[in-house]
Amino acid sequence: MSGEDNLLRLVEGEEPDENGYHLQDQVGFILRKAHQRHVAIFASHIADLTPPQFAALAKLHDIGETSQNQLGTLIAMDAATVKGVIDRLKARGLVELSKHEVDKRRLLVNLTPEGREAIERLIPLARTITEETLAPLTAKEAATFLRLLAKLA
Amino acid sequence: MSGEDNLLRLVEGEEPDENGYHLQDQVGFILRKAHQRHVAIFASHIADLTPPQFAALAKLHDIGETSQNQLGTLIAMDAATVKGVIDRLKARGLVELSKHEVDKRRLLVNLTPEGREAIERLIPLARTITEETLAPLTAKEAATFLRLLAKLA
DNA sequence: GCAAATTCATTCGTATGCAAATGATATCAA
DNA sequence: TTGATATCATTTGCATACGAATGAATTTGC
Structure with missing residues (x-):
């Protein structure tokens, strides 16, 4: 060359x-x-929350109380990552932790009233974020893109 | 639903x-x-290199010596991030740094012979990685996906 | 019923990724 | 020329992200 x-x-x-x-x-x-x-x-x-933090709150809002580990599976985070995310949400009073009565290994996570208020207030903004992210595409292109992206993920 | x-x-x-x-x-x-x-x-x-490290080496292989800042722009990393990546590549002897003769602010980055050998050896593997990443899509879908993804990025 | 395997959570280490602040140098403009 | 701006690099602080190791608790397999 x-x-x-x-x-x-x-x-x-x-x-x-x-x-x-x-x-x-x-x-x-x-x-x-x-x-x-x-x-x-x-x-x-959304300046006061990261996407992973938002994902955790949104999923808790969707399914209710669950274990830290199960939450991690649902929002695609490994155990070490989800622990950090939950720790920070707990420090801000958006989630609360409790021990599973039967299975003593499990740490249950749930929204606090403040957490519920926050996620319900933010969900409309999340729709805007999705729209803006997809804005370079036409509606038809966006539908195609999401279909193919989902096949890759 | x-x-x-x-x-x-x-x-x-x-x-x-x-x-x-x-x-x-x-x-x-x-x-x-x-x-x-x-x-x-x-x-x-590619177990011994991260994607950002690979990107830095591949870009240096493509364009030759350049400033740390310019490299960051080309591989979409901010100044703080690119510094860390280059530091680690330097520690492994894959890149070398020098001062710009005229503009004393600039830090020039270039491949070492070892770095050049490494990236030339790894590029074929990178093609395999791309193929495997796109494997869930047909060839036509992959072309469409890449076109739309590029519009979003 | 019990040893092996599995699951859940934590901790440590390493590596992005970015905002903000800082210092050094270079360029622009009046 | 010089004062304001802009650029380049560094540093600090915070937040993912994940591999690997560890310990506690549960489930499985025989």
Whole structure:
């Protein structure tokens, strides 16, 4: 691979190196950027909660009290990650913890009244965030995208 | 009430029945899961490098020596993040740093011979990773998905 | 009924990822 | 020229994210 070849290709307007590896075309790299953009949009609408924290509250609102471990499974977080998220929500008074009466291994998590108020107030904003994230696509494209994305996830 | 119906309503901007908010239908949540899956696939093929580290090496291989800041822009990392990534690559002898002769603010980053050997050895694996990540989709679906994902990122 | 395997939670270590503040240098504009 | 701005890099603090190790409790298999 000589610089002379690259110069020639440049002058002739050809693609440099057909076998070249282009990071910006790789699904992983674009996926990472799309996720970054979504997180930024999320933060611009909901400043006092992160997406994982929101996910935990939303899921608790949906299903009610559950164990920390089960919650982690439902929101796709491993045990170490979910513990940190729940710890921070607990410190802010949005969730409360209790011990499972029968299975002493389990730590039950539930919304506090403040947590319930917060998530119900924020859900409309979450719909806005979804809309803004998908805004570069037409409605039809968005439907296609979500269908294919779900197949990948 | 199927998830598909909810997806359709979301895309069309209609309200789903009740106040039902389904986390698992939100683009941000699925995006996060798809990204997680990709990172896991990456790690199963390339154990000794993270995707951000790989991105830094691949971009340096593509464009040659550049400033730390410019590299960060090209691989979508802020200054604080790229510094950590480069520090770790430097500690492993895969990149080397030097000062810009004219602009004394800039820190130039370049591949070492070891870094070049590493990235050239790993690029074929990266193609495999991309294939495996997209495996749940047909070739046509994958092309559509990448086109729409790029519009979002 | 009991040993092995599994599950749940915690802790530690490492690695992104980003906001905000800081210092050094470079560029712009009056 | 110089004062205001902008850029580059670093540092600190906080929040995911996950592998690996550990301990406690439960379930399984025989």
